Amino acid sequence: MLQVHQVSHSYGGSGWRKSKAAAGKVLDNVSFDLEPGCCLGLLGTSGAGKSTLGKIVLGLQKPASGQVTFEGFELYTKGRQGIRKVRRDLQAVFQDCYSAVNPLMTADHIIGEPLRNYERLSPAELKRRTGELLEQVGLAAEDGSKRPSQFSGGQLQRVNIARAIALKPKLIVLDEPISSLDMVHQTLILDLLSELKDSIGLSYLFITHDIQAVMTICDRVAVMDKGQIVYHTDSPSSLPSAEHEAVQRLVSAVLPQHPSLRTSWV
Template identity: 65%
Template sequence: MLDVSQVSHSYAAGGRLWRKPAIPVLQDISFTLEPGMCLGLLGVSGTGKSTLGKIILGLQRPTAGRVSFAGQDWYARDRRARHHMRREVQAVFQDCYSAVNPLMSAGQIIGEPLRNYERLSALEQKRRVAELLEQVGLQASDADKRPAAFSGGQLQRINIARAIALRPKLIVLDEAISSLDMVNQTQILTLLSQLRADYGMSYLFITHHIQAALTISDRMLVMDKGQIVCTADSAAALMSSPHPAVQQLIAARLPEHPSQRLDWSSET
């Protein structure tokens, strides 16, 4: 469904009066994502994961290479065609607060893609928003509340409800659980797994949390310095990789049992 072929990207450097060599961010990235699959894209900060996510979402034209969705090149389509394709590709970002308009109600936020792509009556849209709220573990009455009334975990559920409103084929989750505490992370991962089972959607799960990727992903790619350095189809294959970038992610993993964690209170 998603085909990323030899994608490279660089950012221009320098000012108006002088130019420096372009800074490479991505180098020859290629992979595919099949329908119904969750592909984990791992790496520490600065490896180019979010830039690649923007390119896949059609928000950043790559310097080189091709991104195809359902057989269509994102960047070879005209504006109208890209608008139609964007219905099938949605996103959930890390900062659940900046991703919403604080002056809009939850119902208005979730209903925004419905207004853009569907021709629903006010009653039909209200009913659909109520269903979406309940699907992500909130209540229909929450539709009238504004973002300030929700916790971070609840607000991320609203962002997820907005992302699934059109029943897209692919959702790009860019560090979607990173700003949440561990309880909310677990709850959101469980919710995402259930929604994928219900709707058959595909996920591109961008994260630096190796445990989260292992929990939800069918296949995992590890990026380092703008390149894919490891591909793993199982937890065992990933954990046994000798590549330093993988070992760095493993070393940063928080042990599951509290007794195995560093006792910071003992530090002086």
């Protein structure tokens, strides 16, 4: 469904910062495939290039080199014909739920936006669809008249998810969707995501630094470090025993489940 082939990217300096462009490559020859109905975890520390890869997959950031093909259409062609064909099948949910929505819009308006863009619905029909979507993500249809400031973080993330599934897309890029939520809501949102995946037949690209979330929800995991995929596995639960140094660094940073499991600081 999704093929990423030898993608490289660097954020070079431009203008007055050009001389300081020592940052170098953010992505270095990254390739992976994603088949329908699969949840691929992209695991790595900050600065590993996870989010850049997410943006490239979404068609938001043209890579310096390499190809991204979604459903047989190449995303970055001249005139951007490819991306127009698959735009509605690619959706995203980001970490900061508040900055992902317009604070002046109601939830109905937010969720209805993709529907208004792609489907010709009567106002009554639109209202019914947004109500259904809200109920699908565990909110009430009446919540549609609320504005973002009236939702808690976990609720607003549900609104974002409702918007992402409104057009029944094929792939959702989840960029740290649970990192800003508290423990209880993290679990609830993960449950909701796995439920939706099965009921709609979605695929996910799940970007995170949280190894426990990856082990909970993902079917496959790719570990990124310094712009490269350094480790790849089809069984996320085997991650703790992986011997790669970048994986071990993440595994050793997992906090204990119980105070009696405290280890001395390394």
